[in-house]
C-alpha cells in the first residue's frame with residue numbers, strides 16, 4: 001500500500017468548499033484503487049488566519065509543509081480582509097518560490113457537454129508547460145532620471161538550466177501524450193533571449209527523436225489557440241508567454257471553474273503544489289454552487305504526479321461523463337450544486353470499480 005501525505009490548504013472563499021469535495025473524491029479513488037491511500041492534513045493558512053495572526057502563515061510554515069508529498073491548495077484571496085498583494089505574496093508566491101516550483105503546467109481540454117465560447121472549438125486537448133521561475137518576470141533592472149527624461153530598464157533572465165529544464169519536462173510529457181511539442185518563441189522581435197530559447201529548444205529536441213516539434217511566434221500562437229486549438233499537444237513557453245497562453249487556454253474551455261493547474265518542483269527537493277486556476281470567487285461564497293471540477297481535475301494532476309496515471313485518467317473520464325450528461329453547476333449552464341456534482345462523480349467512480 002502506497003500512502004501519500006498531502007498538505008491541504010483550502011484557503012479562502014470557495015477554496016473551503018471545493019477542497020473538501022476533491023479530497024472526498026480522492027478518498028474514493030483510493031478505495032477503488034486498493035493499493036493507495038491518502039493522509040490529508042489541513043492547514044488554515046488564509047486571509048482569516050492573517051487577521052488573527054498578522055501573517056498568512058507562521059514563520060515555520062514552509063518547514064511544516066516541506067514534510068508532505070504534495071500541497072493541495074484551493075484559493076487564496078479576500079480583498080475585504082487583506083489586500084491581494086499581501087495574501088498572494090505571503091502564501092502562494094512564497095511557496096512557489098521557496099519550494100523551487102520552477103514549472104507551471106495547465107491543461108486545456110474541451111469537456112463533452114461544456115460550451116466553449118468558440119463557435120467551432122473542435123476537440124482540443126493541449127497542455128502548456130510554463131517556465132515559472134525566471135524569464136521576463138525578473139526584478140533585475142531599474143529606473144533613472146525620474147521625471148520627464150525617465151528611463152526604465154527591465155531585464156529578462158534566461159538561463160540554460162531553467163530553459164532546458166522546462167523544455168525537457170515538456171518533451172517527457174509529450175512522450176506520454178500525442179508526441180508533439182510546440183515552442184512559443186518570438187525570435188523575430190526579441191533579439192537575445194528568444195534566439196537563445198530557439199537554440200536550446202533545438203538542442204533538447206535532439207534527445208527526443210520520437211517527438212515532433214514546431215516553433216511558433218507567440219502572437220501567431222495566441223491566435224491559433226482561438227482558431228485551431230485542436231492542432232496542439234504540448235506547448236512550452238517562457239514565464240510571460242506561458243502566463244498569457246494559459247489564460248487563453250482556460251478561456252476557451254468555457255469556465256475558469258473547471259481549469260486545473262500544477263506548480264512542479266522538478267528537482268525533488270520540495271513538494272509540488274496543485275491548485276485550480278480560479279480564485280476564491282467572493283460573489284458565490286456560501287451558496288453551494290461552486291464548480292468542484294477545477295479542484296477535482298487538479299487532484300487528477302496530483303495523481304499523475306504521484307505516478308498513478310491510470311487511475312488519474314479514469315478520474316478525468318468520470319468527470320467528463322458527468323459533464324456529458326449535463327450534471328453541471330451554474331457557471332457552465334447547469335442547476336446542480338457543488339455537493340450534487342461531487343456525489344455524482346463519487347457514485348460513478350464506484351460504478352467503474
Ligand code: NAI
Pocket residue numbers: 014074075076077078079084092256257258275276277278279280281282283284289290291292294329331
Ligand atoms: P475568481 O476566479 O475568484 O472569480 C472570477 C469569476 O469566476 C467569478 O464570477 C466567480 O464566481 C467565477 N468562478 C471562479 N471559480 C468558480 C468556480 N469554481 N465555480 C463557479 N464559478 C467560479 O477571480 P477574482 O474574482 O478575480 O478573484 C477573487 C479573489 O481570488 C481575489 O482575492 C484574487 O486575488 C484571488 N485569486 C486567487 C487565485 C489563487 O489562489 N490561485 C487565482 C485567482 C484569483
Ligand code: MG
Pocket residue numbers: 243244247
Ligand atoms: Mg495569469
